[in-house]
Amino acid sequence: MKIAVLAGDGIGPEIVAEAVKVLNALDLDFDMESALVGGAAYAATGHPLPEATLKLAMESDAVLFGAVGDWKYDTLDRPLRPEQAILGLRKHMGLFANFRPAICYKELTHASSLKPELVAGLDILIIRELTGDIYFGQPRGRRIATDGHFPGAEEAFDTMRYSRPEIERIAHVAFQAAQKRSKRVTSVDKANVLETFQFWKDVVTEVGKEYPDVQLDHMYVDNAAMQLVKEPKRFDVVVTGNMFGDILSDEASMLTGSIGMLPSASLNSKGQGLYEPSHGSAPDIAGKNIANPLATILSAAMMLRFSLNQEAAAQRIEAAVQAVLAQGLRTPDIWSEGTTRVGTVEMGDAVVNALR
Ligand SMILES: NC(=O)C1=CN([C@@H]2O[C@H](COP(=O)(O)OP(=O)(O)OC[C@H]3O[C@@H](n4cnc5c(N)ncnc54)[C@H](O)[C@@H]3O)[C@@H](O)[C@H]2O)C=CC1
Ligand SMILES: CC(C)CC(=O)C(=O)O
Ligand SMILES: [Mg+2]
Numbered sequence: 001m002k003i004a005v006l007a008g009d010g011i012g013p014e015i016v017a018e019a020v021k022v023l024n025a026l027d028l029d030f031d032m033e034s035a036l037v038g039g040a041a042y043a044a045t046g047h048p049l050p051e052a053t054l055k056l057a058m059e060s061d062a063v064l065f066g067a068v069g070d071w072k073y074d075t076l077d078r079p080l081r082p083e084q085a086i087l088g089l090r091k092h093m094g095l096f097a098n099f100r101p102a103i104c105y106k107e108l109t110h111a112s113s114l115k116p117e118l119v120a121g122l123d124i125l126i127i128r129e130l131t132g133d134i135y136f137g138q139p140r141g142r143r144i145a146t147d148g149h150f151p152g153a154e155e156a157f158d159t160m161r162y163s164r165p166e167i168e169r170i171a172h173v174a175f176q177a178a179q180k181r182s183k184r185v186t187s188v189d190k191a192n193v194l195e196t197f198q199f200w201k202d203v204v205t206e207v208g209k210e211y212p213d214v215q216l217d218h219m220y221v222d223n224a225a226m227q228l229v230k231e232p233k234r235f236d237v238v239v240t241g242n243m244f245g246d247i248l249s250d251e252a253s254m255l256t257g258s259i260g261m262l263p264s265a266s267l268n269s270k271g272q273g274l275y276e277p278s279h280g281s282a283p284d285i286a287g288k289n290i291a292n293p294l295a296t297i298l299s300a301a302m303m304l305r306f307s308l309n310q311e312a313a314a315q316r317i318e319a320a321v322q323a324v325l326a327q328g329l330r331t332p333d334i335w336s337e338g339t340t341r342v343g344t345v346e347m348g349d350a351v352v353n354a355l356r
Contacts, residue, residue: 001030001308004060006053006089008038009082010281011291011344012066018293018348019064019300022320025352026313033060037089038068038082038281048085057089057274062307064300065089065276070283082281089274090130095266096166097173098128098245099302100278102232102252102262107325111257111334114229119255124235125177126252128245129170130266133196134160135242160196162241167200169269171207174239178214181236185216188224188240188248200241221248228252249278258333260292263299265306273307275299289343292331294321297351320354327354 003023007016020032035041035053042048048068057063068082078084089095104112104122112119137159145155171187178185187204189197201218208216219227221244227234228248232255240248253259262278277295285291301317304310329350330339342350 001062002060003030003032003303003308004053004056004063005032005034006037006057006063007034007040007066008068008085008281009040009070010067010283010286012038012068012281014286014289014291014344015277015293015296016064016066018344018351019296021348022297022317022351022355023064023300025355026316028310028313030061030308032064037065038085039070039073041085042073042076042080042082046080048080048082049088053085054088054092057093060272062272062303063089063093063274064296064303065274066296067277067279067281069281086276087135090266091136093272093274094131094268094270095272095274096129096131096269097170097267098130099177099265099267099306100126100128100245100249100252100262102126102249102256104256105261105322105325107322107328108257108261108334110336111330113254114232118229118232122232122255124232124252124255125181125237126245126249127170127174127177127237127239128249129162129166129239129241130245131242132162132166133242134158135246137161160194160243162196162200164199164203167203168207170239171204172210174204174237175208175211175214175216178237179211183214184236185214186224186235186238187216187218188221188238188244189218190221190244191218192220197241204239224248225251228255253278258292260295260331260333261298263295263302265299265302267306271307273303275303275307289345290332291344292333293344293348294331294351297321297348316355317351319356320351323354324350 007013191198253262259279305314
């Protein structure tokens with residue numbers, strides 16, 4: 001089994017190092033090979049997703065990914081920006097199904113910005129479509145407007161689009177995930193305004209008829225954003241498009257205590273996957289040994305489960321994470337009175353020591 005390790009920028013190398021440390025401590029038989037990605041790859045090779053990196057990712061059983069991006073690259077032409085590396089990997093590998101579980105560990109009930117009773121026992125699965133929508137739709141660009149409110153003015157435009165097969169396959173993923181949970185799917189859309197999302201709603205409804213055991217409801221994205229902080233436990237599986245899923249999953253992360261707690265798995269139809277924390281490269285805290293590595297470590301557990309057929313090892317990691325939280329160890333983002341503040345490396349070491 002081969003794992004491509006792509007650490008990237010900002011806190012990426014720090015958090016990935018801790019996940020690799022945990023994987024190595026499991027004593028399993030897999031090869032890990034690292035490659036440059038994002039701003040680090042641009043600085044070294046002139047491209048954020050070099051051919052060699054893409055090739056390594058495509059021929060690996062799984063990719064462990066940190067994060068890409070740094071403010072210093074924000075003025076580059078878009079194809080050269082670090083973020084194009086993760087978008088390119090998602091596109092080239094066909095990683096259309098993004099799982100973002102928002103679980104509030106009981107030890108972190110008080111780390112959330114919400115009242116403890118709202119988040120205690122929270123376990124939501126956000127399923128985000130990852131290769132379509134306005135993030136990938138063409139055409140896009142800048143031009144001089146020929147119509148609209150200001151003809152003759154400079155304007156920019158993007159294209160929101162979804163095809164029937166794209167919606168059908170992510171809907172099947174969501175319904176099948178719900179069958180293994182509490183059998184409820186909330187499809188989040190903006191069908192009251194957008195044609196793309198009326199189509200989304202219609203197709204999800206059709207697919208839902210194939211799953212009579214799963215209860216389907218629909219919610220507009222603005223209401224979903226509100227309900228997530230008003231009554232988050234009303235949700236079980238949430239399925240939505242690329243952009244809404246991006247935004248709602250960052251919001252949901254705060255229900256768990258921190259974005260540093262939210263892992264993710266991005267899967268294609270061949271069983272290959274890319275595993276990364278849901279957050280970005282956090283340049284504001286990079287190099288300070290304060291980033292929370294648990295989202296990345298938990299992403300490595302998802303990798304063992306979904307791509308490497310190592311369920312027992314995945315559970316060992318998850319139990320170790322729970323154990324370090326029970327020991328009261330906290331990186332600054334999840335620290336609260338009465339707990340022990342530790343750094344990125346110390347948190348990784350603690351997880352290794354807690355492995356059984
Ligand atoms: N998949 C990826 O590689 C992603 C890359 N990005 C890129 O990351 C860069 C920074 O973007 P932001 O909007 O600031 O989002 P971000 O997720 O990197 O950071 C948002 C806030 O959360 C904090 N944070 C994030 N991860 C943390 C962790 N593990 N432990 C403790 N605190 C953590 C940061 O310090 C910051 O205050 C940008 O270049 C952006 O494009 C953003 C999201 C995903
Ligand atoms: C570079 C972005 C598209 C990544 C992002 O924000 C995400 O996947 O959550
Ligand atoms: Mg995001």
